[in-house]
Every structure is written in structure tokens, then in C-alpha cells.
Amino acid sequence: MITGRFFAAGADRRIAITIFILLAVAIIVPLLNLAVAPTSSFYVPSYVVALTGKYLCYALLALALDLVWGYCGILSLGHGAFFALGGYAMGMYLMRQIGSRGVYGNPLLPDFMVFLNYGELPWFWYGFDHFWFAAIMVLAVPGLLAFVFGWFAFRSRVTGVYLSIITQAMTYALLLAFFRNDMGFGGNNGLTDFKDILGFNVQADATRSALFAASAVTLALAVLVTWAIVGSKYGKLLMAVRDAESRTRFLGWRAENVKLFAFTVSAVMAGIAGALYVPQVGIINPGEFEPSNSIEVVVWAAVGGRGTIVGPIIGALVVNAGKSWFTGVLPEFWLFALGGLFVAVTLFLPKGIVGMWDSWRGNARALRAASINEESGTHPAVPPPPKIIRSAARTPGDWSASGPEPQPAE
Amino acid sequence: MSKSNTILYLDGVSVSFDGFRAINNLSLVLDKGEMRAIIGPNGAGKTTMMDIVTGKTRPDVGEVYFDGQVDLTKHDEAEIAMMGIGRKFQKPTVFESHTIEENLMLALKGPRSIFPALFHRRSAAEARQIDDILGIIRLGDKRDELAANLSHGQKQWLEIGMLLAQDPKLLLVDEPVAGMTDAETEETARLLKDIARDHSVIVVEHDMHFVRELGVKVTCLHEGSVLSEGSLDFVSADERVVEVYLGR
Numbered sequence: 001m002i003t004g005r006f007f008a009a010g011a012d013r014r015i016a017i018t019i020f021i022l023l024a025v026a027i028i029v030p031l032l033n034l035a036v037a038p039t040s041s042f043y044v045p046s047y048v049v050a051l052t053g054k055y056l057c058y059a060l061l062a063l064a065l066d067l068v069w070g071y072c073g074i075l076s077l078g079h080g081a082f083f084a085l086g087g088y089a090m091g092m093y094l095m096r097q098i099g100s101r102g103v104y105g106n107p108l109l110p111d112f113m114v115f116l117n118y119g120e121l122p123w124f125w126y127g128f129d130h131f132w133f134a135a136i137m138v139l140a141v142p143g144l145l146a147f148v149f150g151w152f153a154f155r156s157r158v159t160g161v162y163l164s165i166i167t168q169a170m171t172y173a174l175l176l177a178f179f180r181n182d183m184g185f186g187g188n189n190g191l192t193d194f195k196d197i198l199g200f201n202v203q204a205d206a207t208r209s210a211l212f213a214a215s216a217v218t219l220a221l222a223v224l225v226t227w228a229i230v231g232s233k234y235g236k237l238l239m240a241v242r243d244a245e246s247r248t249r250f251l252g253w254r255a256e257n258v259k260l261f262a263f264t265v266s267a268v269m270a271g272i273a274g275a276l277y278v279p280q281v282g283i284i285n286p287g288e289f290e291p292s293n294s295i296e297v298v299v300w301a302a303v304g305g306r307g308t309i310v311g312p313i314i315g316a317l318v319v320n321a322g323k324s325w326f327t328g329v330l331p332e333f334w335l336f337a338l339g340g341l342f343v344a345v346t347l348f349l350p351k352g353i354v355g356m357w358d359s360w361r362g363n364a365r366a367l368r369a370a371s372i373n374e375e376s377g378t379h380p381a382v383p384p385p386p387k388i389i390r391s392a393a394r395t396p397g398d399w400s401a402s403g404p405e406p407q408p409a410e
Numbered sequence: 411m412s413k414s415n416t417i418l419y420l421d422g423v424s425v426s427f428d429g430f431r432a433i434n435n436l437s438l439v440l441d442k443g444e445m446r447a448i449i450g451p452n453g454a455g456k457t458t459m460m461d462i463v464t465g466k467t468r469p470d471v472g473e474v475y476f477d478g479q480v481d482l483t484k485h486d487e488a489e490i491a492m493m494g495i496g497r498k499f500q501k502p503t504v505f506e507s508h509t510i511e512e513n514l515m516l517a518l519k520g521p522r523s524i525f526p527a528l529f530h531r532r533s534a535a536e537a538r539q540i541d542d543i544l545g546i547i548r549l550g551d552k553r554d555e556l557a558a559n560l561s562h563g564q565k566q567w568l569e570i571g572m573l574l575a576q577d578p579k580l581l582l583v584d585e586p587v588a589g590m591t592d593a594e595t596e597e598t599a600r601l602l603k604d605i606a607r608d609h610s611v612i613v614v615e616h617d618m619h620f621v622r623e624l625g626v627k628v629t630c631l632h633e634g635s636v637l638s639e640g641s642l643d644f645v646s647a648d649e650r651v652v653e654v655y656l657g658r
Contacts, residue, residue: 232527232529233516233527233530234528234530236516239507239508240505243505244504246466247503247505253516257524
């Protein structure tokens with residue numbers, strides 16, 4: 001009722017604040033890096049800019065996963081594949097920008113092709129010397145793959161753990177394919193040694209700051225788009241499919257199309273994240289298709305709180321900051337820490353950081369209301385702890401993609 | 411038999427799962443505007459029959475026609491729902507993380523594709539329809555409550571309300587009063603009789619008191635085919651029905 005509305009408004013305010021912070025960071029961090037003297041205590045070192053820029057790309061990837069996992073119950077274990085494909089599209093553009101400055105000085109062929117005795121540029125590399133073409137491919141390739149994959153998977157009503165497994169198989173198949181030298185994507189070395197992006201040196205501080213700002217603004221935009229999608233009637237439908245798919249079918253909705261749209265949009269978002277990531281880290285190789293990368297994304301979203309938009313962003317930033325710190329201090333224990341974190345979050349924070357924050361605030365409010373009532377001498381029923389986020393995971397331990405209750409149309 | 415004036419026409423329908431004949435040469439005809447109660451012991455094929463009509467299960471053999479001319483075996487759930495067959499499940503199934511109003515909004519008749527839903531704005535006409543339905547199912551004061559917070563009986567009503575919002579020609583209602591108090595049961599009987607004035611309805615129910623209250627023609631299913639059909643008094647006097655279902 002009223003509490004429901006208040007919390008809905010609360011969630012909206014939280015998202016608006018997130019967008020504002022991201023936009024502010026997009027301006028302030030580059031300024032502090034470029035315009036402030038390195039001796040000043042306000043100076044942000046370049047390596048921090050590059051590192052946080054990378055995290056923002058991860059956050060965008062986690063947000064993309066949240067759209068399908070948190071809001072539609074599709075646990076994709078292959079979102080790293082869409083990220084990597086977007087990254088490869090950007091990497092191909094950056095390779096073509098090297099021109100004759102490569103080790104072999106070939107004006108047309110990237111170094112690895114000269115090395116592998118390619119006679120001419122493979123057909124699928126045509127067009128990547130133009131940024132606009134690469135930009136379209138960044139959107140189109142992951143989007144198309146997701147569309148085709150989703151078309152078959154959702155039409156055949158593959159759900160739950162089976163869907164998770166085939167998404168995992170998809171990213172693994174791409175990993176193996178991209179490892180092959182004759183695929184024409186640089187084999188296991190991938191694409192690297194980039195020089196320019198849009199005519200600016202990728203290594204320069206100004207370019208790095210610009211890429212950082214672009215990542216922050218894109219993430220803000222993605223939050224806005226996800227928020228709009230989730231708040232629309234389609235968004236309600238998306239959650240309805242998550243909670244009671246057969247009900248939506250018998251109401252006349254095509255559940256497979258509902259899922260397909262979200263899956264495709266999500267893949268495009270992941271592709272954009274990959275494209276922003278590659279120029280900031282300076283390399284893209286088949287390792288990005290590694291199934292464990294995709295699983296890590298799931299951990300970020302789970303830690304932050306799935307189905308909350310803000311949660312996965314927080315999760316991606318916190319876990320990756322933890323990773324950077326941890327791999328510096330105790331490198332060999334990082335994977336144990338990550339695994340332990342996932343287990344702990346599943347057991348103790350089923351709704352993630354954001355969900356915990358909400359229920360803590362909700363409880364505090366209920367307690368305060370109760371004590372006020374007691375003081376005034378009246379004893380109305382203490383309101384039950386309010387349902388916090390209308391879209392969050394419903395039951396503890398409900399990590400599976402299928403609804404927590406058995407599907408009813410027996 | 412002529413299909414012309416029927417809303418639902420099943421003839422010689424059989425379906426088996428792993429060798430088990432859930433529906434065995436079932437023939438059932440429902441006239442336009444008729445309300446029919448279906449009774450029968452567990453496993454008689456009541457729910458499977460609904461699955462066949464709504465496109466969830468394909469029959470092995472037999473004819474299934476809607477509105478005299480549409481062959482339902484050639485369509486899937488969403489298409490059949492759009493043609494005007496609404497279904498309430500045995501276990502009340504509503505969208506628990508949405509409010510009552512949002513539940514009805516998703517059920518409301520209208521375009522069913524993605525992009526209209528993405529840019530949907532609620533019109534005054536839609537708001538009025540939702541208000542009407544909330545009045546009929548008596549949940550007007552709970553419109554902003556999450557469906558998860560409703561009682562079992564209220565969820566049943568909400569689901570019936572969602573069916574109404576769909577504005578179907580034929581309603582299939584599976585055990586609408588399971589888990590309801592006597593007062594709620596009576597209320598539901600009144601509600602269904604109201605609905606039956608301008609819809610065709612099939613009600614599956616075990617509660618004989620409720621079936622009597624509906625006062626309509628009754629079909630008793632047993633082992634996937636019709637055992638007896640007629641008024642409730644006729645059916646409950648039938649030796650075979652007493653034998654397999656009502657008990658002595």
C-alpha cells in the first residue's frame with residue numbers, strides 16, 4: 001500500500017542518485033587527473049583512472065546480466081561471450097588503426113596475419129578501418145548472436161539450469177574457436193599493441209580520461225534505459241514471466257518473445273561494455289570467453305543484489321576492488337576468497353548488499369514506529385516488515401533460474 | 411453432431427502419456443453461452459482435458475473445435491488465449507511480485523507484442539475497466555497491495571478477475587473454491603453465475619455443495635471419458651457415478 005509506494009519511490013530515488021553520481025564522476029575524475037598537479041593531494045593518478053574505468057565496464061556487464069537474471073530469471077552463464085565479442089569488434093578497429101606502424105610495417109595486414117602468412121585481409125575484417133562500422137558491429141554481433149541463440153532456446157522452452165548450461169557451452173565453444181589461429185582473430189594472443197583510437201593515442205592520459213568518462217556516461221545511460229524498461233508495462237511482463245511463465249502464456253503473451261527481447265538488449269549492453277573495456281586494458285584475447293569469467297559476473301550481480309539495478313553495479317565495483325587488493329596481498333588465495341564470498345552471500349545475503357541495506361532500513365523503521373506507538377499508549381498492530389524491493393528475489397536461496405514454486409499448469 | 415452452434419466441441423479425443431491413457435475417446439459439447447460443471451475422481455482427466463483445449467497438450471487423435479470452426483489442435487497457448495479462451499489454474503497462479511492492479515493490467519485485453527508493451531501508457535478506458543473488475547472481484551481496497559499478500563481465496567478471485575480482464579468467450583475454471591470458507595464459496599458461486607450470463611464457462615470442481623449451487627448441467631468424467639451427463643440429480647443418482655466417485 002503506502003509503504004509499497006514509498007519504497008518504490010525510494011528505489012527510484014536511489015537509481016536517480018546513481019545516475020547523478022556516475023555523471024559527476026565522469027566529469028570530476030578526468031579533471032582531477034588532467035588539471036590538478038601530480039603533487040596535489042586531490043590528484044587522481046592515471047593508473048587509478050584506468051583501473052576504475054575497467055571496473056565501470058564490468059559494472060555495465062553486471063547490469064546487463066541483471067536485466068535477464070534479476071528481472072526475467074534467465075541465469076545466463078555466458079554473458080562474458082557477448083562482452084568479448086563487443087571487445088573483439090573494437091579490437092579489430094584498433095588493429096586496423098595501427099596501419100604501417102606494426103612490427104612488420106605492413107600497411108594493410110595486422111602483425112599476426114603477416115606472421116601467419118596471410119596473403120590478404122580476410123573478408124570479415126573489411127570495414128573495420130572505419131569507427132562507425134566497428135561501432136555498429138559492437139552492437140550487432142552480440143545482439144545477433146543473442147537473438148539467434150535465444151530464438152532457438154526460448155522457442156524450445158529451454159529453461160532453468162538447462163539454459164544456464166547451454167549458455168556456458170556457447171561461451172566455451174567460442175573460446176575454442178577464437179583460440180584457433182586460422183579463425184583470423186589472432187589466435188591465443190588475441191589483438192593487442194593498439195596505437196590510436198579516433199586519431200588519439202590510446203596510451204595518453206587525456207585519451208584514458210576520455211575513455212573513463214565515456215564508460216561512466218554509458219553506464220549512466222544503461223542504468224536509465226534499464227530503469228525505463230523495467231518500469232514499463234513490458235518490464236512488469238518480464239517479471240511476470242519470471243514468476244509465473246505459464247500464466248503469461250495463458251493470458252496470450254508470448255513468453256519466448258518477452259525473454260528474447262530482454263536477452264538481446266542485455267547482450268548488446270554487454271557488447272558495449274566489452275568495446276569500452278578493450279581500449280582501456282589494451283588487449284583482447286580468447287581468455288575473455290573463459291566460462292569462469294561469465295560465472296564471475298554472476299557473483300558480482302549476486303553480491304550486489306540482483307533485480308535492483310544499482311546492486312550489480314555496486315557488486316561489480318566492490319568485488320573487483322577486492323580482487324585488485326586481494327591479488328596484491330595474497331594472490332594464490334583469491335579464487336578461494338571469491339568462492340567463499342559467493343557461498344557466504346548465498347547463505348547470509350540472499351538479496352545481496354542492496355537487499356540487506358533495504359531490509360535493515362525497513363526493520364529499523366518498523367521498530368521506530370513500534371516504539372512511538374508504545375510511547376503514545378496505543379497498541380495498533382505493528383506493521384509486518386514491509387516487502388522491500390518489489391522486484392527482488394523472493395525467497396532466500398532461490399538462485400535457480402526457474403520460479404520458486406512449481407509451475408502450475410499440470 | 412453439428413458443430414455450428416457450439417463454443418467447444420470435442421469428439422473422439424484420446425491422449426496418452428507413457429502408455430497411460432489420460433483421455434480416452436472423450437466427446438464433449440458445450441453450447442454457446444452454456445455453463446457446465448465437470449466432476450470426477452482424481453485422475454479422471456479433468457485437468458488434461460483443459461490442457462488439450464488450451465493448447466498445452468496435443469491430443470493423439472480426435473477433433474477439438476472452438477466456436478464451431480477453429481481447430482484448436484493447430485494452435486499454441488498464446489494463440490488460443492487470444493482467440494478468447496481463458497483459463498484459471500487449479501492452484502491459484504497470479505504474479506506475486508506485482509500489485510493487484512498490475513496483475514489486472516497485464517491481463518487486460520489488448521495488443522500482445524513487445525513494443526506496444528514497452529511504450530504503453532494507461533488510458534482512461536483501461537483504468538475504468540480495471541476499476542470495474544476490481545469491483546466485481548471485491549478487491550477494490552487492495553489494488554496497490556502485492557498479490558503475494560492476498561489470502562488463498564482472494565488469489566482465486568484475482569485470477570478470475572484476470573480472466574475477466576482478458577474478456578474471453580469461454581472460461582475454463584479449475585477448482586475455483588478449493589481452500590475457501592463456506593461464505594467465500596457462496597460468493598464465488600454467485601460470481602461465476604454472474605459471469606455465465608455473458609460467457610460460456612466450464613467449471614471443474616469437487617465440492618458438490620458448490621456444484622449444486624451453480625445449478626447447471628453436470629458431466630462426470632472417469633478414466634478419461636464421459637461416464638454420465640445431465641442434471642446434478644440425474645448424475646448423482648447414476649449407479650456408476652456413485653460407484654466410482656460419490657461413494658455409497
